[in-house]
Amino acid sequence: MSLKSSVNKPCFMIDHMVVRLGKYLRIIGYDAEWDMGVRTHDLIQRANVTGRFFVTRNTHLAEQYPQVRDGIVLSETDPVLQFRALVDKLGLDTQSGLFSRCIRCNVALDALADKRVAEALVHPNVYRRQDRFFRCPHCGTIFWHGSHVANTCAKLGLQHDDDVEWQPSLEAMVKQLRLYHIKDERILAAMGRIQRHRFIPAAHRSKLTAYGNHPWMIGYDQTISQPFIVAYMTERLKLSKGEKVLEIGTGSGYQAAVLAELCVQVYSIEIIPELADHARTILEQEGYGHVNILTGNGYKGWPEHSPFDAIIATCAPDNIPGALVDQLREGGHMILPVGSQSQRLVLLKKTRNEIQQEDDIAVCFVPMVHACSY
Numbered sequence: 001m002s003l004k005s006s007v008n009k010p011c012f013m014i015d016h017m018v019v020r021l022g023k024y025l026r027i028i029g030y031d032a033e034w035d036m037g038v039r040t041h042d043l044i045q046r047a048n049v050t051g052r053f054f055v056t057r058n059t060h061l062a063e064q065y066p067q068v069r070d071g072i073v074l075s076e077t078d079p080v081l082q083f084r085a086l087v088d089k090l091g092l093d094t095q096s097g098l099f100s101r102c103i104r105c106n107v108a109l110d111a112l113a114d115k116r117v118a119e120a121l122v123h124p125n126v127y128r129r130q131d132r133f134f135r136c137p138h139c140g141t142i143f144w145h146g147s148h149v150a151n152t153c154a155k156l157g158l159q160h161d162d163d164v165e166w167q168p169s170l171e172a173m174v175k176q177l178r179l180y181h182i183k184d185e186r187i188l189a190a191m192g193r194i195q196r197h198r199f200i201p202a203a204h205r206s207k208l209t210a211y212g213n214h215p216w217m218i219g220y221d222q223t224i225s226q227p228f229i230v231a232y233m234t235e236r237l238k239l240s241k242g243e244k245v246l247e248i249g250t251g252s253g254y255q256a257a258v259l260a261e262l263c264v265q266v267y268s269i270e271i272i273p274e275l276a277d278h279a280r281t282i283l284e285q286e287g288y289g290h291v292n293i294l295t296g297n298g299y300k301g302w303p304e305h306s307p308f309d310a311i312i313a314t315c316a317p318d319n320i321p322g323a324l325v326d327q328l329r330e331g332g333h334m335i336l337p338v339g340s341q342s343q344r345l346v347l348l349k350k351t352r353n354e355i356q357q358e359d360d361i362a363v364c365f366v367p368m369v370h371a372c373s374y
Helices: 009-021 028-035 040-050 059-063 080-089 124-128 149-156 163-180 184-191 226-238 255-259 271-284 322-326
Strands: 027-029 053-056 134-136 142-144 214-218 223-225 244-248 264-272 292-295 308-313 328-336 343-350 355-363
Touching: 027 040, 028 040, 028 053, 028 214, 040 053, 040 226, 040 322, 080 214, 163 184, 163 226, 184 226, 184 255, 214 271, 223 255, 226 255, 226 328, 226 343, 226 355, 244 255, 255 264, 264 271, 322 328
Parallel strands: 027 053, 244 264, 244 308, 264 292, 308 328
Antiparallel strands: 134 142, 214 223, 328 343, 343 355
16 A cells, blocks of 8 residues: 555644644654655755755655664554654653643743733634643744644644645645746755745635735735746755845745745845735744844845845846845846836846846736835
């Protein structure tokens, strides 16, 4: 029997929980990645590059690959025992099988005396059903304690109850990116881990559109870019671990999350204060609190943190801003849409003696503006 056909819903919850934990701990959930079509060879290569270790329920795989065997192998068949074994092997401090310390900071959680503090930070369904919430005094992450194994992820404070309902759409999106010839397994894996729908404000969120291959409204006449464009632009930058990247147009925060998943330092500028606040909140909730966001004019860049190894813009200026070119290091790459009525992606490489420019595919982005009109 194949691994896919043997996965029941509780086991799926364990797999998905591990994927979510991967944002906070240096682990790779083999089973969930395999379900999304990532090859074992590519997973092992990513583990070697990033220094992460595997968590899997596939004991036969562990016997075959030393890199997997050296990680965490959940040999138990019962999902409850798998959960307890994972908690034990990760060395997380628990009380009665529930977390009592922040899994990001290893700091004891504080009980919230007034649960209303959590209302704006968790899913409405979770807020209605939970009586008690906890907060890390160091990073501010909100946790809650679910009472059933089927809500394993909710026990961790990392999964909203409805995330599983979105998973088929997320997996279909990744498969479509492969059909569109996105080759970088790091990007495919990153976009398979990130809950794209969570970055779309609730007022604009729809199960029919959140993972569709098209841009979608996020308010203030702005959009979240279509998944293919996010993947394509990121792939063309050929980023390496540890590089410093400037993003112009934070918007929903989704592109910044993709960059953060690639283990690069992310600096992002958003001119609309409300969207900048939205991005800060959701990035923090999703485990990307280390992304740096500035509310300001993207035309000016962020000179205090320059030079940047790469610059990506998700809004279109009429011409390439000189300040951004100046803030790009020698040998660095920049990709951005350029034009008003007609737009094309432009890829630049800065060398000592010249700026090499390559015109790429036709696109349609919101304009880059000098001032917020809201």
